[in-house]
Amino acid sequence: METQLRAALIGWLRGDPAITAAVNLVDEAETSRAAMPWLALVASASVDWSSKTHTGREIRVALELRHRSDVPGDAADLLRQIEARVEALPDQQSAYSIAGIQFLRARTERRAKNERASLVEYRFRCLAA
Numbered sequence: 408m409e410t411q412l413r414a415a416l417i418g419w420l421r422g423d424p425a426i427t428a429a430v431n432l433v434d435e436a437e438t439s440r441a442a443m444p445w446l447a448l449v450a451s452a453s454v455d456w457s458s459k460t461h462t463g464r465e466i467r468v469a470l471e472l473r474h475r476s477d478v479p480g481d482a483a484d485l486l487r488q489i490e491a492r493v494e495a496l497p498d499q500q501s502a503y504s505i506a507g508i509q510f511l512r513a514r515t516e517r518r519a520k521n522e523r524a525s526l527v528e529y530r531f532r533c534l535a536a
Contacts, residue, residue: 444474
């Protein structure tokens with residue numbers, strides 16, 4: 408389910424015209440082939456979340472927005488759009504259903520040469536179809 412959720416989430420984010428207009432790439436992992444700004448699904452992990460009758464997974468996902476700026480917080484609107492899009496991922500997927508999506512935490516840091524990285528983490532609880 409983890410791999411399927413990753414693919415669904417990337418496709419869902421790519422399907423948002425406002426997000427794709429604001430970034431050069433939406434993809435898996437950190438990528439050096441794209442100019443900033445870009446959005447990447449940088450990590451995921453899953454644990455069992457099964458019941459007596461259904462196979463399930465709790466999947467944690469981390470998304471990172473990387474951009475350059477002199478101004479702290481100038482990507483706040485874009486981050487809100489990304490969070491809203493993640494939280495609107497349809498519950499019914501082809502091989503599983505999403506029982507819940509929960510924001511876990513966010514972190515933003517400034518790096519060398521005015522590069523900024525904003526990380527948002529979510530928990531998805533999924534049940535096999």
